[in-house]
Amino acid sequence: MAIESKFREDKDLAFLQYADWQDLKMLAETLIKDSSGTEQWTGQLKKTLAKNIDMYKSSEEEAYKNSWKGIAAELQLFGGDTIVNLARRKGVLYEEILHDVAQKVDADFHKGTTPIAEVEEKVLRTLFKRITNLDDMNDIYKTLDEKGLLGLTSLESNPWKTIKNGLGVGSGTGAAGAGASAIFAGIKMIPKFAKANPIVAAATLPLTVKDFSSPAYRVTVPAVCIVAMMRTKYNANSSDYDEF
Known part of the structure; x- marks a missing residue:
């Protein structure tokens, strides 16, 4: 687009x-x-x-x-x-x-x-x-x-890739490393209906990811x-x- x-x-x-x-x-x-x-x-x-x-x-x-x-x-x-x-x-x-x-x-x-x-x-x-x-x-x-x-x-790659890497899928920077397990644990706790609705999910994501997505x-x-x-x-x- x-x-x-x-x-x-x-x-x-x-x-x-x-x-x-x-x-x-x-x-x-x-x-x-x-x-x-x-x-x-x-x-x-x-x-x-x-x-x-x-x-x-x-x-x-x-x-x-x-x-x-x-x-x-x-x-x-x-x-x-x-x-x-x-x-x-x-x-x-x-x-x-x-x-x-x-x-x-x-x-x-x-x-x-x-x-x-x-x-x-x-x-x-x-x-x-x-x-x-x-x-x-x-x-x-x-x-x-x-x-x-x-x-x-500043990001050198697509932020969604950075989040994905932070969850332990592949290698990368951003949320990876020490905070990856905490982010992954937080996302696993999000209800299924929230995962289907990005707006709902935004309010339920761990602070580290929510801050990452903010203005x-x-x-x-x-x-x-x-x-x-x-x-x-x-x-x-x-x-x-x-x-x-």
């Missing part, structure tokens, strides 16, 4: 179709690789970009502009619970991702009443003490790393920062569209 087909219509990400293609590329690269350059498991985004770049050989700009839904869909998937994503086949809306990140970094906001752009501003000010721009990415990554919000959990803050925190700065830039440069 193409990554674009997993995109959920999202008013708060709709402006990406009008964004600068180089900014879209930066966002895509943040979803594909972490700040150290380690490739993360990203569904089919990398393949989608490669296909579009091959299709629009004469214009990298066209390739990225025609990939905006795939990029947005990847962010939505990273923001959702992996196991629940499996059941609904799509991720979550950007507003939920933003609110999760805002809570993660202790930004002061009110769900349902604080506008999206204002929540983004509060996230940036909480993390960096100022409103940053896309030229500040090196300092942004350095600050996020110092705050423990990057790295550590990937190592990705969503820097991605939200980039989206916030992209929105500020877009709104400042555009008078043709309403503020998203």
